[in-house]
Amino acid sequence: MRIEKCWFCSSTVYPGHGIQFVRNDAKIFRFCRSKCHKNFKMKRNPRKVKWTKAYRRLHGKDMTQDSTFEFERKRNRPERYDRNLAENTLKAIKKIDKIRSDRASDHIKNRLKTGKVQRQKEARKQLEQGIHLVKAPLALAQDSSLHLPKIKVNVSQAQTEGNQPMEE
């Protein structure tokens, strides 16, 4: 029982799911769902279809090379069973997973950083230039920070006296 990778979108195919197509040259194509299968039949190139992993890796949206990928390799030679080894492996899988996902999210964050910086600069500029729409120059002269002006509310005397019996 193995988890396979979908040929089109590179997502995991669990046993019992998807379709497997064997071509005349004996190459096996596995698909996770009919969406990928139909796209394949339409002869679409996964490297050009935006939502696939192949595209994302090719265009640098996702992490491509990492040492965590080296841990998961299909080994053709079976190892003799060893309980300690098995335990260690199971624990290691979890840790490796975590590290890999951390690295992937960092990669994406880095990628989006420049955009973020630029947007912040633009926001600041917009704020400085447009503050006159929400704050009168007089108020700005008095309080030179770029915040909204404080609105003074007149509270009448009668009301405050009326509330006091209620507070008990």
Next chain:
Amino acid sequence: MVQYNFKKITVVPNGKDFVDIILSRTQRQTPTVVHKGYAISRLRQFYMRKVKYTQQNFHEKLSTIIEEFPRLDEIHPFYADLLHVLYNKDHYKLALGQINTARNLISKIAKDYVKLLKYGDSLYRCKSLKVAALGRMCTVIKRIGPSLAYLEQIRQHMARLPSIDPNTRTILICGYPNVGKSSFMNKITRADVDVQPYAFTTKSLFVGHTDYKYLRYQVIDTPGILDRPFEDRNIIEMCSITALAHLRAAVLFFLDISGSCGYSIAQQAALFHSIKSLFMNKPLIIVCNKTDLQPLDGISEEDRKLVTEMKTEAMKTVIGQGGEPENEEGVLLTMSTLTEDGVIAVKNAACERLLNQRVELKKKSKKMNDCRNRFHVALPKPRDQKERPPCIPQAVLEAKTKQAEEEKKRKTEKDLEEENGGAGVYSASLKKNYILASDEWKEDVLPEILDGHNVYDFIDPDILLRLEELEREEGLRQAEEEADDFEMDGEELSPEEQEALAEIRKKKNLLIQQHRMKKSTAESRPVVPRKFDTDRKFTTKRMGRQLSTLGLDPSLAINRARSKSRGRKRERSVERGEADGGDTMDIDGNQESKKLRLRSMSRSRSRSRPPITEVVPGEGLKDSAQKSYSYIETKAPVLWETFHWKDGQALRHEIKLCSGGERSFTFSIFAALMFSDIDVDLVARRLQQLLPLPKTGLPPLPQPTIPTVLKPGLLPPFPSIPNLSSAPKVTLPPLSSFP
């Protein structure tokens, strides 16, 4: 060999079809067009060709028929006799003879007419000659029509005859009807012969094949024979007699011991004796069938005697052949096809006997001598008296004995399975013989899939080392990341700044939207200028709100704006802006005296507004009359419910539109009032003018020039608003006096 071509005889068409075929062929394959203008030789040639062509075709077809049908003299006598039995030799020959004559006749006709055609002098004559020729040929064929039909039937039947090879090893089964010949046949061969309780189920010969000692034997099942004189036999019986007579085969004479076929042993014995002449030179075996119903030992004395007689006859045949005193077992056999008891023995005996006989015969023939001269089996002569047995090494012998012991002692998995409940209940433990570092691990279950990964892909003896390295790397990397992040944090906006930014963006969007609206409607729709503020947007309150959100103190601005407006602001007067919307119902709330109350009733405007009937440019109305009319007409169907007086005295009037009379006028007044800003006392005066009021001490009012009856559509010009300062103060009558 001719016998195998019975299936390959071509179909014989019947007379009419024959003629049709030939004539249509003539028509198709010879030229059809001829004109009388052609040269005479051409015409003659044309018609001669047709006649000749037809004759040739007939000749061909009839020849094939004659040749394909077997000639009884030239085939194996068995088939000859069989055909004779089935179809009658004479009729058959006659039919074929007729065909032959027809053929010759047609040839003669054709020859004659061709000769005549040579001297035909016109188209018409040639044509009629040809017609005559063809006609005569066709008549000939029509005359032999019945023969053709007969031959066709024979052909069909012949095709279905069983393909019996007269020269190969054959076993023949004969006997009375219903003795069990066909069932025996079914048992030893793959033939599927009908077995039924009635006599003469088998009506013709059936062939099956069986194997013995790597040789194929034909087994022929015959229809039952009755004991009758030769001349009285019917066709079916004659088939079997023919087979018996001509085929060189082993004969199995079936005897029904139990008599359930309907004939006693005596009758069967009689039959035997009558046909024993046919058994010459054939290995004969007497088979007693149906022993499950009656064993051989249980029959009566007489029957016993008869059987023994038959046996002796059979013995004679044995002795007559091979010259060897055969054991008696081979001659008289018992069996039961129902219980399959002894069936194989019978077959083997028959095959054996036949084989021996044939071998003997072959040996005696000259051919064998020729073959035998070429064989020589060499046997080495012993050199001395020493024994030389085959040499088997000791180890092998020991191993063999040990294996035998082990086989008995070892407990196999199958035994284990059977102990624990059999195949469905017990499932063998495949992990029992695993070779692992520790025996405790044998029953361990390792998951194959974990968190979307295949565990087997990760298994690696040095996974721990690599994991440690990885974690170190990760630590370093994370430290770097933090350092980077720290640098970046300075640039963000604080939450208040973000609020301000959001506000700015909202305002900007609003401005853009307004600009777009203005841009699109500027040329198409006239806009009401701001001074005519119809929706009453531009209040001081609003201005105050807007200024305070900008951070300025609005009080100065509001005061200035109010001071510049038309009216004085009085104490305790509710602002106009709230009069329509507010539902203040405090009765006797702040008022002490009637006078004050009255005073408060008179309003002053704090804000200038044009009267309801003044025409505002841009609305599209011509004059004030039209405008007041338009107000009333548009609002007419709606129910008015509340008419608010100053300080909460609500006069509830349900004013419905009703036609004509005073009511319409009243309605119009009220309607106008609802929208107008006219003084209340003016309203009251109007009412008094219109409605009969009780004397309540009101001062007389000046009579206005307003007609009492109004039709809708004929509104008087709306009176101008009188000067407020000159309006006398009037105390209103109580509510109940009004209708």
